[in-house]
Amino acid sequence: MVDVAERAGVSLKTVSNVVNDYVHVQPALRARVQQAIDELGYRPNLTARRLATGRTGMVALAMPEIDHPYFSEMSSHLADIAAEAGYRVIIEQTLSDPTAEQAVLRDREAGLVDGVIFQPTRIATLDIARLHDDQPLVLLGEVEAPVTTDHVMIDNVAAAADGVAHLLALGREKVAFVGLVSGDITSTNRRRLLGYQEALLDAHLPLRPELVLECQGFAAADAEASVAGALERGVRFDAILCRDDRFAVGALRALRRAGLSVPGDVAVMGWDDTVVTGYTTPTLSSIAPDKRELATRAWQLLEERMSGYHGPGRHLVVGHGVTVRESAP
Incomplete structure (x- = not known):
């Protein structure tokens, strides 16, 4: 200089x-x-800058899958907001591995970044509390957050109920849920399944266990196999609420291969309102978390932590909507 x-x-x-x-x-x-x-x-020189200012000008963003449309779009929003604030972003993929998630909090970003925005899926609440030190941290998603940690999310129970209510308003009465994932211990599906069930009970419709479909994994092909298998077993439904847009894409393919029309025979509702929804045939109705607002509020909380806030954790719920397209018009 x-x-x-x-x-x-x-x-x-x-x-x-x-x-x-x-x-x-x-x-x-x-x-x-x-x-x-x-x-x-x-x-x-970032090392010299940190010595002089106590900051690196960099933050870490830890996501389960960087190629998942939702996490990709969230990462893009956060990177844009960080850039506007003069920060660069390091993106880390954890693949929902508990060891990798613990490393995010324990030692991997120590000294490299000024703060971390983290969407965990498998790490336990007690581990978050135990491993989280003074590093500014904001959590995203459905994981249970310690009272000391900032957390931004949507109300998944209410969002699922809104999706089902939209399907019921179309005159559908046999709504399937796609789906539970084998070995999934996260709270995401539990909350979405709860909202699905509450909406059916509020409409005085019976809960049919055979309409809660199980998938072997998180890919679109797993949802396709699950829906196809249910149809082969004689399970009948006139609407589907999917856990995410990838599952909805798989469901659309299974229905088409079975000769069923969407939305004529079966209405389909995705989740996340990602870019893929506009390019399916038919285009996909989807539950729409306010992704930009999620990113904005998470960044605001992180900036306050990086600026010296040491108070208790703030737990914020951001809004959602239902984007209506051709699959459930």
Whole structure:
């Protein structure tokens, strides 16, 4: 920075203001400093910056699957918001592995980032409380969060009930849920199944265990196999609530291969309102978490933690809607 200041004929403070993109720098002065930076090949040293300011200017984002449409879109929102605040984002994929999730809190990001936004799926609440130190942390998703940790989520029970209510309003009475996943110990499916069941009971409809379909995994092909298997067993339904849009894509394929029309014979409701919903045939109605608001509120809480807030955890519930398309019009 001394070399840049000498080359540009300015103070160290001015160079710092340009490097940190402060707005109150005259355009001509900024251009002169930037030219000196380019000529000298100056790059900020993150280690030195942390020693001087206590910050790295970087945050970590830990997600279960970076190729899942929902997590991909959430990551994009968070990266955009962080960039607007002058931060860079390190993205880590945990693949819902408990050891990898514990490492996010225990040691993997120690000293590298100023804070962590984390969507866990399998780590226990007590482990979060035990492993979480003073590193600023905000949790996303359905995991139970300790009272000391910030957490942003939607109300999955209410969202599932809204999805079922929409299907019932179409005159459907045999609504299937796709589906429970073998070996899944997370609370996501439990809450969505609860909302599905509550909506049926509120409508004075019986709970039919055979309409709660089980899948062997989380891929679209697993949902396709589950729906196809149910039809082969003689199970009949006139609507489906799916745990996510990938499952809905699999359900659409199974119904088409069975010669059933959507929505004529079976109405289909996805979940997450991801980009895939506009490119299926028919286009897919979907429960729509406010992903931008989830990202915005999570970032606001993290910034407050990084700025010195040490109070109890804030637990925020963000809104959702139902986006209506051709599969359940």
